[in-house]
Each structure stands twice: as C-alpha cells, then as structure tokens.
Amino acid sequence: MKISVITPTFNSEQFVQDTIESIEVQTYKNYEHIIIDGESTDGTLSIVKKFNNITFISEKDSGQSNALNKGFKLASGDILAWQNADDLYVPEAFETVRNFFISNPKVDIVYGDYQLIDSGGKWICDVYPIEWDAWMFMHGRFVPMQPTVFWRRRVFEKVGFLNEDLHYCMDVDFFSRALVNGFIFKKIGKTLGKFRVHSESKTQNLLNERKVNAEYKNVLAKSFNYKPLDSFFFECLTLRSRIAKRMKVSFLKNA
Numbered sequence: 001m002k003i004s005v006i007t008p009t010f011n012s013e014q015f016v017q018d019t020i021e022s023i024e025v026q027t028y029k030n031y032e033h034i035i036i037d038g039e040s041t042d043g044t045l046s047i048v049k050k051f052n053n054i055t056f057i058s059e060k061d062s063g064q065s066n067a068l069n070k071g072f073k074l075a076s077g078d079i080l081a082w083q084n085a086d087d088l089y090v091p092e093a094f095e096t097v098r099n100f101f102i103s104n105p106k107v108d109i110v111y112g113d114y115q116l117i118d119s120g121g122k123w124i125c126d127v128y129p130i131e132w133d134a135w136m137f138m139h140g141r142f143v144p145m146q147p148t149v150f151w152r153r154r155v156f157e158k159v160g161f162l163n164e165d166l167h168y169c170m171d172v173d174f175f176s177r178a179l180v181n182g183f184i185f186k187k188i189g190k191t192l193g194k195f196r197v198h199s200e201s202k203t204q205n206l207l208n209e210r211k212v213n214a215e216y217k218n219v220l221a222k223s224f225n226y227k228p229l230d231s232f233f234f235e236c237l238t239l240r241s242r243i244a245k246r247m248k249v250s251f252l253k254n255a
C-alpha cells in the first residue's frame with residue numbers, strides 16, 4: 001500500500017526542513033511526498049530542493065485548500081494524508097497506519113495520539129484524543145488532529161476534494177462529508193505525529209479566533225442541519241477549546 005502525503009508551503013523556512021525529515025526517516029518506505037508551494041519569497045524553495053525524493057511545485061495559488069487539492073490530484077497512493085509545514089510525523093507513523101488499514105479493511109479514516117511541541121521542537125505534553133464519537137464531532141467537541149489523520153483513496157473518490165472557499169476548517173468540512181457518506185472513522189491507540197504550538201500558526205493565532213470559530217460553526221451547521229439546540233451545544237463545547245487555545249498562547253509567551 002502506497003502512502004501519499006501532501007504538504008502546502010508558503011514562506012515556511014522556519015519549520016519545513018523538520019517536516020520533510022520526519023517523512024524521510026519513516027520506517028515504511030512505500031510513500032510519496034508532494035509539496036505544493038505558493039511562490040514563497042523566503043528560503044523555503046532552497047530547503048526543499050536539497051531533498052531528492054520530493055515532487056515539488058511552486059506557483060501561485062488561491063489558498064491552502066487550493067494548494068492541497070493540487071497535490072491530491074497528483075497523488076497516486078492508496079492511503080492519503082496532508083501534513084502542514086510546521087508539524088511532524090513520528091518515525092513509525094506510516095508503518096503503523098499501513099498495518100492498521102490492512103488489519104481493518106472496513107475502516108476508512110484513522111487518527112491517533114500526538115505530542116504537542118513548541119516552536120523549537122521541545123516536547124510540551126502527550127495528547128490522547130477520545131475514541132471516535134460522531135455526536136461529539138458534529139457539535140464541535142472534537143476534530144481529529146491533522147498530523148495524525150490518514151484515509152483511503154475511496155474516501156476522496158466518493159466525497160470529492162477540499163472546499164476551496166474555506167480558509168481554516170477545510171478538514172472539518174472534509175470529515176463531515178465523509179461522515180455523511182457513511183465512511184468509518186477509527187482511532188489508532190499509538191502516537192502518530194507532533195503538533196507544533198506557536199503563535200504564527202493560522203488557526204492558533206488569537207487574532208483569527210473569531211473567524212475560525214465562525215467558519216467552524218458554519219461548516220458543521222450546514223453539514224448536519226443544525227437546530228437551535230445544536231447551536232447551543234456547539235457554543236458550550238467549543239468554549240473549552242477556546243480556553244485551551246488561550247492557555248497555549250500564554251504558555252508560549254511565558255516559555
């Protein structure tokens with residue numbers, strides 16, 4: 001089973017080499033890494049060009065979703081994923097995912113445990129997400145963390161590509177469409193990736209918090225035909241994550 005990973009980049013020189021190297025050291029070698037760059041003006045291109053086993057395109061795009069879709073259209077893998085240019089995989093991630101899919105042929109989308117790291121790559125804590133719960137997902141309590149998510153090609157073939165009108169919650173929309181179409185989600189009880197906590201992240205930046213939350217709620221409301229009670233649950237459940245986000249930013253400032 002071949003694994004295809006797409007990485008969108010734009011002025012990502014601070015972290016992109018770590019991301020690439022976390023893929024280069026995978027114990028399972030049947031993979032391809034496709035990087036779609038939005039015409040970076042920093043040192044991103046020179047870093048990427050140091051690696052030989054990467055399919056690399058640098059051209060203007062209309063945003064992250066557009067860049068990712070370009071990559072997915074090039075992908076030839078049986079298993080698909082995207083890894084942002086500031087996050088990492090653990091060395092056994094691909095092997096773990098491949099073995100799990102072989103042993104569980106009815107499962108379509110998987111995610112796992114992960115570590116939080118700071119801007120310098122220093123370990124902050126281990127995170128153990130809940131087992132998949134559709135109601136929790138539908139009401140904003142839980143979204144699988146992107147550095148740990150993989151899915152079979154048949155998911156894309158049924159639900160289509162990412163919504164390019166979305167800027168923050170394209171993953172939530174994709175998972176929502178997969179859920180509506182009956183695809184099966186499952187947690188792998190092993191650490192698969194590392195999520196970098198830093199204030200420059202698009203979704204972690206508190207200046208974007210209102211926009212992120214509005215897009216998040218709009219995606220779920222449209223996907224699952226929200227009623228007033230659903231909106232109430234969403235606001236209650238996402239309050240927790242907003243508090244946690246503020247705590248992360250406070251940690252960064254005091255670290």
